[in-house]
Amino acid sequence: MKRMIKLPAVILGLLLLVTGLTQNAIAQEDDEITLETFYEELAPYGKWTQDPEYGYVWHPNVDQNFRPYYTDGHWTMTEYGNTWVSDYEWGWAPFHYGRWATDRYNQWIWIPDTEWGPAWVSWRSGDDYYGWAPLSPDYQNIGEGGGYDAPLNWWAFIPQISIYSTSYPRYYVRNQGFYNRTAFINYTYRGGNIRRPFYTGPRADDIRRVTRRDVTVYRVSPANRPGRYSFSNNNVSIYRPRVGSGGRGGNNNTPNNQPGRNNNTGSMRPGQPGGFNPGRGNNPNNGRPGRNNNADGQGGQPSGNNNGRGNSSTPAQPGTPNPASGRPEGYTPTRGNDQGQRPARREGFDRTQQMQQQQQRDVQQRQQEMQRQQRDGQQRTQQDQQQMLQRQQQMQQQRAQQEQQRQLRDGQQRGQQDQQRQQQMQQQRAQQDQQRQQQMQQQRAQQDQQQQQQQQQRAQQEQQRQQQQQARPATADPGRGGRGGRGN
Structure with missing residues (x-):
């Protein structure tokens, strides 16, 4: 009887042990990720450099318009919250591990880390818009108080109803207005096999209420190899390196005098x-x-x-x-060396040696770059001086030409004005001469007419006088004869 009771207990204990080991293996999945994985997988898609602030960082081979969590990708809802689905072949790493920042040349760089998350971003919401921005490597207070206040030009905004659109344009030019009308979303994910909390962004219920559409919550399943994401039914496959997968994770045992973890x-x-x-x-x-x-x-x-x-x-x-x-x-x-006794190789x-040679080449390249920049600066200075001198000469020539043209124009205007004045004076003199002649002719005609009238008047007066003289003797003769008759 005791043996019968003891047998199920042993079986139950074995099941619990196997279950515990399985869960522990899942929980330790990311424990075995090393930076060697990122070096090998990301080397074809970018360049690793030493940054004075963050150490070794990765520069993706992208154009100058690239922005993390903005270019060539979209959001989808998973069991972990809003998850960034990238269209890049290398998107499984920089958008789910590590942090993004900008270097002194204002170029985006990725700082690696081994903690997985659906997206390492800060979220905002308000005025019918959602916004997000990459978390800085220096920000470690996720879930403590407010969200991460990223630089203004790091933020991207989109209408809430288009949060899961794959083609809707996102805004980042007018960030000041959107930022002032929104507030932080402080929902975080904790527990399970996730050791470091992360911001999840708006919840599925919130998005359902805004869009008035159902929101599919996908389950994250592991992909077998790096590459783009794939959707199948309600699953989205995302590559997450594991121990022993093609040697990407290395071995649990570390040989003598080798770096640990x-x-x-x-x-x-x-x-x-x-x-x-x-x-x-x-x-x-x-x-x-x-x-x-x-x-x-x-x-x-x-x-x-x-x-x-x-x-x-x-x-x-x-x-x-x-x-x-x-x-x-x-x-x-x-x-596969469980005892860690593998000797160091050549x-x-x-x-x-390769590293030293590469460092020397890097130094030479930096020196050449500095010399090139100095040479370019000197050439630009010389070009600017030459252009300034040419502009001054051109301005002097233009001023001389303008002055010459002005003088010529003034001379022509004066000549035209003198000619016009002479013509006007000639016309005036001709008019005056004509008027004088007309006046003189009129005056002479009037004088002649007056003389004729005077002559006529004198002739009339003379005629009248003669008539008067003739009339006087005729009147006197009859008188003389009467007096003579009386004398007879």
Whole structure:
């Protein structure tokens, strides 16, 4: 009877053990991601460089109009919240791991990290618009108070009803107006196999209420290889590297004198996990780098290692990636060597030499670039001076030509005015002469007429006088005769 009771208990215990191991394997899926994975997978699509502020960063081969979480992609709702679906072949890494920032040349750079998320962005909502912006590598206070106040030109806005549109244009030119009319969305995702919380953006119910349409919540399923996302029924396949997948994740055991790994993400800064901070101290039992699996700065969790590994507080210096192979200097990944006794290969030394040669080439390229910039600056200065001198000469010539034309024009105007005045004077003199002649003729005619009238008057007067004289003797003769008759 006791054996019959004990048998189901043993079976139940085995089931619980298997279930626990499976869940632990899922929870530790991202624990085995190293930066070597990113180096190898992203090397064909961009360039790894050393940034003075963030360390080793990745520059994608894109045009100057590229913006993360904006160019060639769209949003979709998954079990983790709003998830960015990129159209780039390399989109599985920079939009779900690490952070984005701009360098001193105002170009976008990606700072790697090993924590997965649907999208590392901050969200805003208001006035019928949604907005989002990439989280800076320096921002680690997700879910504590307000959201991340990203630079204004990092924000993108879209009408709420078009949040899941694959072709609707997004605005970032008029960000000031949109930003002032919106507020932060502070919904976060915690728990499960996610160690670091992230902002989820607007909830599915909120979007259903705004769009008045059903919102499909997709389930994230792992893809077998890097590449674009694929949708099948209610699943979206996103590539997430696992341990042992083509050697991308390396091996759990680290050979002697090889860089170890730190998974303490609470105080860890993006761009500095894994291969960036090799070996947080050595274990005195076997001389190997220790490993810390504490998440979010929560200590006291066992690492599950039985080979005597431990943690040391002595920090080590970051390694240097080999641009030729896309891996940190001195990192020799093991494949299937459970005891970690694989000797160091010549490859590490060759990589060091290659790294030194690459650094020398980089220095020469920077010097050549500086010389080119100086030469270009001098040429631009000379060109500006020549152009200024030419402009001055042209202006002087133009002024001289304008002055000459003005003088010629003034001379022509004066000549025309003199000619017009002479013509006017001649016309006036001719008119005056004509008027004088007419007046003189009229005066002479009047004088002649007056003389004729005077002559006529004199003739009439003379005639009248003669008539009077003739009339007087005729009157006197009869008188004389009468007196004579009386005398007879």
